[in-house]
Amino acid sequence: MITLLADGHEEKIEGLVVPHGATILGWERKPHGWCSGDACIPSFRAAAAETEDGVDLLRFAGLLGRPAVADTDEGVLAIGEPTGLALDRAPEFGPLPGLRGTKVAVVFWASWCGCRYDLPAWETLHRELGGYGFSVVSVSLDRDPEAAGEWLADLTHPAVVDADGRIAELYNVINVPTVVWIDEEGRIARPQDTMTATDTFRSMNGLSSEQATAALRRWVIDGEAGTTSRELRASTDDERLARLHARLAAWLFRGDRRVAAERHLAEAAALAPHDLAIRRGLMPLGGVDPFGEQYFELRDELEAEGIAIYRPLPDWQEDSL
Template sequence: MITLLADGREDTIEGLVLPYGTAVLGWERKPHGWCRGEACLPAFRAAAAETDEGVDLVAFAELLGRQAVADAGEGVVAVGEPAPAALDRAPEFGPLPGLRGTKVALVFWASWCGCRYDLPAWEALHRELGGHGFSVVSVSLDRDPGHAREWLEGLTHPAVVDADGRIAELYNVVNVPTVVWIDPDGRIARPQDTMTATDTFRSMNGLSSERATAALRRWVVEGESGADSRELRAPTAAERLARLHGRVAAWLLRAGRGEAAGRHLARAAELAPHDLAVRRGLMPLAGVDPFGEEYFRLREELQAAGIPIYRPLPDWQEGA
């Protein structure tokens, strides 16, 4: 038996080749092809994933534009999200559909980041600007929801924990703090930027929270985001694949299979060395202090390679 990690769920399948008559990622086989609702994959295209025994799950996922990472030896396969079709629209999850008609600051944070101390400031902005049709939605990248729980106490804005990394995948988030501005129509007003709400770690990140929050207030009240681009920065194929290796590694770590998880973490680091949401974000599950020597070695590695920790550098950087 194999655990399938896809669409925010864990399911059990008999193998990587699924017998005919079985729904595959929600798609069902019909005489003219494979269909999910009104969408259909023609039979002549689906044939590339079909065998005498059944449907090759990994090959079928690729036909749908979804990458997959399979570790048959460890009994797990992860299937990613499709490549984003519209970068100007905010991918929906959790509370977002219910906030249509409201401006949203989507705030990515984690308990393993000093940005956890910014949550009360984000809550204050949520309350201050709520009368202008504005809401904060915070997304914790903690792989263990319990690590985020204490930091969420007393908050009134919508908050979710992205334990499987799916939301970070949808928004191409490689580090925290990252903030995305979403307009009332569900379109991107400002893409993934490093943004702080306090100056607690200004000496490390060189960012002015005063400039950033002033820009946010102007957007909420006056409607001008000041952004050069209003599309999400698209992930590369390597970044997407790295996140799937990270998802498999997280599953293996929870199962106590550290050696196998290490192989997937190493592959993720090769594919996307800059993705701290994976490389640092999985340290707590591995029993590694995300504020300790391992993290500072990682910082030195990235700095030596010329890879910025906070990127892209927004217009509220000091000296901008």
Template sequence: MFTAIEATGVRELDARPTPDGGLLAPLDRPLLGWTREPHGWCRGETCLPAFRAAAAETPQGVDVAAFAELVGRVAVIDQAERAVAFADGTGPLAGGLTAGHAPDFALDGVSLAGLRGRKVAIVFWASWCGCRYDLPAWQERHDELEPHGLTVLSVSLDRTADDARPWIAEAHAAARAPHPAVIDTEGLVAELYNVINVPTVVWVDEEGRIARPQDTQTATDLFRSMNGLDSAKSGEALRRWALDGDAGLDAEQVRRHLRVPTPEESRARAHARLAAWLAREGRAEAARRHLEAAAALAPHDVAIRRGLMPLTGEDPFGDAYFALREELERSGIPLYRPLPVKE
């Protein structure tokens, strides 16, 4: 048996290793939620035709990595640790991030679909980022604009819920109406929205379409000397959208600015998911190996590289973080990626 790690949880996978580093799973058992039928592999009403699935099948079983790719997933296998991690990939069965559709998610009793009919500002943050100090200010924006049909929904990228909870409690302490706050310990929402650093904000309109894609926004000027961001401008833009429906970008601009994940980013997320699980299991050396693989695939993904520092014994506010900043600056990779703000 192998351990399968997905954004939705951890379970056992009946599979056996192959000499080339792969895995073979039984043909007569479900795999990734898909079941083999006479006409192909099906999940609900969606089916992968048998002639396509044949590319992943052998008389001995189904190739786990090949099958994952066929159904829009990415698999990273560690035979030595008897574990395999999955992340969203590309292709027609992957769903994908598009301007016309904001991916739904349900976490900690909150769902994006449950907010349909309202404008939603999804605010990605983490306790390992200075943006943690902005959470009370985001709560103030929620209090101000909630009566006008806008909800601030905060998503913590912390890998341990206890790291995020005190900051959420502080933000909620003096709130008129506490904003919905979730903790994305498995990277599910960050993966859906291709979040590569925090703070990142995504606006979703009343019909579930992305009105403003991944944007670096702050709610205070506490770290303006480091990030160069003007919180007053982003706050005014949010008010304009809530009150007048002007998101500052038309549909074509939204499509152009939307950052869709690359195959390398998807594979990096699978390595990161495996690294996080291994670190929690106390397998530090193996975790570091997968973190290094993720960094090599997506060196710009600060959400992975900094976000996993607490689990690997590094200080996300210390020397490791400043070394990461210096590396990215030398490579010309921006830490912050703000979108144009309408004056």
């Protein structure tokens, strides 16, 4: 048996070759090809994944433009999101579809980041600007939902925990705090930016919450996003594969398979050394203090290689450093 990790779900399948007649990742075989809604892969293309015994799942994922990483020794397969998604549209998750017609700030944070202390300030902005058609949606990147729980108790804005890293994958989030602005039509108004709602850690990150929240208010009230960049910054192929290795590592850590988990974590770090959402985010599952010595060693490593911890620098912060 193989455990399949895909689309935010976990399920058991018989193997990497799926029997004929089964639905695969929401796609069904029809006389003219594989179809999902109005989208179809014609039979002549689908033949590349079909065998006498069934459908090769890895090849089929490739036909869908979805990266995949398998560990057959550990019996697990992770399939990522399709490549080539529209970068000017906000990928949907959780509460987002129900907020169409509202401006949204998607706030990525984690309990292993000092930005957890910003959540009350984001809640205040949510309440203050709600009458203008605005909502905060906070997304915790904690791999352990219980770690995020204590910080969510008094919040009224929509909040989710991205334990499998799928939302971070969709939005190409490599560190926290990261914020994305989405307009009423579900389009990107401002892509992934480092943004704080308080100055608690300004001495470390050099970021002005006053300038950032003033810019947010201008956008909500006056519609001025203050940027010409209206597309999410796309992930590279290596970043996509790194996130799948991280997904396998998290699953393996939870199953107490530490050696295999650390192998996939090392692979993820090699593919995307700059991705702190992976490297620091998995520390708690591996029994490592994300505020301890290993984290500061990681910071030193990245700084020595010229990799910025907080990036990209929002334009409203340029005069504050």
